[in-house]
Amino acid sequence: MELSVNGREAYVYTGGRTFDASLPTVVFIHGAEHDHCVWVLQTRYFAHHGRSVLAVDLPGHGRSAGPVLGSVEEMADWIVALLDAAGVGKAALVGHSMGSLIALECAARHPARVSALALVGTAFPMRVSDELLGATRDDEPLAQDMVNIWSHSAYAQYPGNPGPGFWVMGENLRLMQRQKPGVMHADFVACNAYANGAAAAAAVKCPALLVLGKRDIMTPPRATKELMAAMPQSRKVEIAGSGHALMAEKPDEVLEALVGFV
Amino acid sequence: MANPRYLGFDTLSLHAGQQPDPTTGARATPIFQTTSFVFRDTDHAASLFNMERAGHVYSRISNPTNAVLEERIAALENGIGAIATASGQAALHLAVCTIAGAGSHIVSSRSLYGGSHNLLQYTLKRFGIETTFVDPRNLDGWRAAIRPNTRLLFAETLGNPGLDVLDVPNVAQIAHEAKLPLLVDSTFTTPYLMRPFDLGADLLYHSATKFLGGHGVAIGGLLVDGGAFDWEASGRFPELTEPYDGFHGMDFQEESTVAAFLLRARREGLRDFGACMAPTVAFQILQGVETLALRMQRHVENTREVAAFLAGHAAVESVNYPELDTHPDCALARKLLPRGCGAVFTFAIKGGRAAGRRFIESLRVFSHLANVGDAKSLVIHPASTTHFRMDDAALAAAGIGPGTIRLSVGLEDPRDLIDDLAGALRVSQKN
Ligand SMILES: Cc1ncc(COP(=O)(O)O)c(C=O)c1O
Numbered sequence: 001m002e003l004s005v006n007g008r009e010a011y012v013y014t015g016g017r018t019f020d021a022s023l024p025t026v027v028f029i030h031g032a033e034h035d036h037c038v039w040v041l042q043t044r045y046f047a048h049h050g051r052s053v054l055a056v057d058l059p060g061h062g063r064s065a066g067p068v069l070g071s072v073e074e075m076a077d078w079i080v081a082l083l084d085a086a087g088v089g090k091a092a093l094v095g096h097s098m099g100s101l102i103a104l105e106c107a108a109r110h111p112a113r114v115s116a117l118a119l120v121g122t123a124f125p126m127r128v129s130d131e132l133l134g135a136t137r138d139d140e141p142l143a144q145d146m147v148n149i150w151s152h153s154a155y156a157q158y159p160g161n162p163g164p165g166f167w168v169m170g171e172n173l174r175l176m177q178r179q180k181p182g183v184m185h186a187d188f189v190a191c192n193a194y195a196n197g198a199a200a201a202a203a204v205k206c207p208a209l210l211v212l213g214k215r216d217i218m219t220p221p222r223a224t225k226e227l228m229a230a231m232p233q234s235r236k237v238e239i240a241g242s243g244h245a246l247m248a249e250k251p252d253e254v255l256e257a258l259v260g261f262v
Numbered sequence: 263m264a265n266p267r268y269l270g271f272d273t274l275s276l277h278a279g280q281q282p283d284p285t286t287g288a289r290a291t292p293i294f295q296t297t298s299f300v301f302r303d304t305d306h307a308a309s310l311f312n313m314e315r316a317g318h319v320y321s322r323i324s325n326p327t328n329a330v331l332e333e334r335i336a337a338l339e340n341g342i343g344a345i346a347t348a349s350g351q352a353a354l355h356l357a358v359c360t361i362a363g364a365g366s367h368i369v370s371s372r373s374l375y376g377g378s379h380n381l382l383q384y385t386l387k388r389f390g391i392e393t394t395f396v397d398p399r400n401l402d403g404w405r406a407a408i409r410p411n412t413r414l415l416f417a418e419t420l421g422n423p424g425l426d427v428l429d430v431p432n433v434a435q436i437a438h439e440a441k442l443p444l445l446v447d448s449t450f451t452t453p454y455l456m457r458p459f460d461l462g463a464d465l466l467y468h469s470a471t472k473f474l475g476g477h478g479v480a481i482g483g484l485l486v487d488g489g490a491f492d493w494e495a496s497g498r499f500p501e502l503t504e505p506y507d508g509f510h511g512m513d514f515q516e517e518s519t520v521a522a523f524l525l526r527a528r529r530e531g532l533r534d535f536g537a538c539m540a541p542t543v544a545f546q547i548l549q550g551v552e553t554l555a556l557r558m559q560r561h562v563e564n565t566r567e568v569a570a571f572l573a574g575h576a577a578v579e580s581v582n583y584p585e586l587d588t589h590p591d592c593a594l595a596r597k598l599l600p601r602g603c604g605a606v607f608t609f610a611i612k613g614g615r616a617a618g619r620r621f622i623e624s625l626r627v628f629s630h631l632a633n634v635g636d637a638k639s640l641v642i643h644p645a646s647t648t649h650f651r652m653d654d655a656a657l658a659a660a661g662i663g664p665g666t667i668r669l670s671v672g673l674e675d676p677r678d679l680i681d682d683l684a685g686a687l688r689v690s691q692k693n
Contacts, residue, residue, distance in 0.1 A: 013516055013517075016511075037517065037518045037519045037520075040518055041315060041316055044312070044313060044314040044517075045309055045315060063494075145268070146266045149267070149268060150266060163316040164316070164317075164318060164323075164324035164326075164328070164329040164332070164528075165324065165328075165332035165333060165336070165343045165344055165345055165346075165524065166336070166342065166524070167279075167336035167337045167341065167343055167344075169268075169337075170337065170340065170341055170342040171343065171520055171521060174342050174488075174489035174520040175519055175520050178519055251315070251316050252315060252316070255315065
């Protein structure tokens, strides 16, 4: 579905169903250098199980017009502008990686608009090493390889993928290569610069769920202590055998964790 | 964090797509010899049918043993995924019919395996898909043959029978300038000798019957998607970018930015044409893939020895192998195929059809049959077998001389192969 958000064209995937604002709405927010299709094995399910789905392409990503927004805070406000454009009052937010920071910040800034918060593959602070940040600026193909390799558990290089016939690392690499030059650097700068996570978490009053990969080395489960402490109402699900690319490596487990929560 | 590195080719050949079976601990890939898979409950069933969840329903559409093979070949090819098919021919048919239909047009190299030529020239034409055949070496010819209704450019990485080396980067560029994908038949090169996606091709397939299996016991094919072609930007592929009535109005390109082609090929092509691979065959092909790198190295080493022997033999008119500097594509082969030009090549024997017949009938180690890519060495003499009805002029038009012999060099001791050839060449020259 195409929407006009802040005067620019934005694409949202609605899970294979016509969007219906009268149903409880779940917004899915992808991470850095990605688009809506990272959620393909979760979103379609919700759209056919009593929810309306808005799986966004963030500005400058996938089919949405640019420019890329430079900070987590701006992207958080953009999510609310998107809810306005879709005619949705309140929605559950599900975010992955950079998208989890956007969802967190959005829930803190706009508590009246967010009913529940699910953070998948999250960490705060989400520091990016100088080496990777430099590569996103100077050598995107190298940075894409770094992120692709570090995002998948050691075993994901030979996984036995539940999506028959797909090679998850190949798919992920091609998806990153589809994003426009410069997007990757802007996204990683935004993750690295985001400083408001602990304060935002303390301000979040809605139910919160963290879905973490036990083998995640990009956002390791131990890097969520501060967030969990600031959100006493939060709960976490750790998924065995998954790295940072949880929705591809363990699609059913991520889905089960979200069912009943959003 | 340490320097990131992908697993190497040899490791992927053994491991990609499979971990020890979580239920039984089986290290080898189990053969899931079952037509169907039980659902946990009715909702699980409905969500599998509707592509809401990943999983297996029915072995025509997907099967866990096949999935290991598909994923392994996709990893070796640096693609995003693959579909195992009943044969190499089924893979070509699936590729074409996923993105072309009545009124569509294909531009194809004329240097093709006879079966592929038949499919394009005669059979698909009956269904309204027209093909223009071009000389694969003539880049302007490719460009000139493209029409508004063209959907695909197609060629073999090493063409039949002359072993034309496909200039993949340049033909891919011509395709992409016209917003069209390039499909290649990679059967003769395998991912060990060439990875066409790294050179710009968009789709590829294998007759897995040949080198991927390597043992000559199973017929199969694999269709692989490189995932880089932008179907939406092309605007020529409503099959992938507009709602499909045959699957709940699914728009495949919206479902997956990179995998629209494979989703449609599986959900329509495997479902409706039904040319799936049997799980036991997938297991057999996997056994071959485990040793692909080792075998291809040995195939190439043996082929080099045999080609050098033949090139120096008095009863041989010419040897047609792209590594030899007498081949027109020698320079291109050095660039695109640094690990070797495979194990299939032709040579011309002095004395025409009669000498060819005597030669074939005198061989003891080489087997006279219509296949290539076996671990065992194979031979055929087109003028006295597959093409025996053609006169010399018709043969010449097909790039075949009366004395043309095709070899597929196997993994035997090369001294035995050379002795066998030497003996048969001697007999061939006796009148
Ligand atoms: C180059 C090439 N492509 C395709 C095929 C067809 O494969 P299959 O026999 O597995 O259908 C063959 C078979 O001889 C071949 O040699």
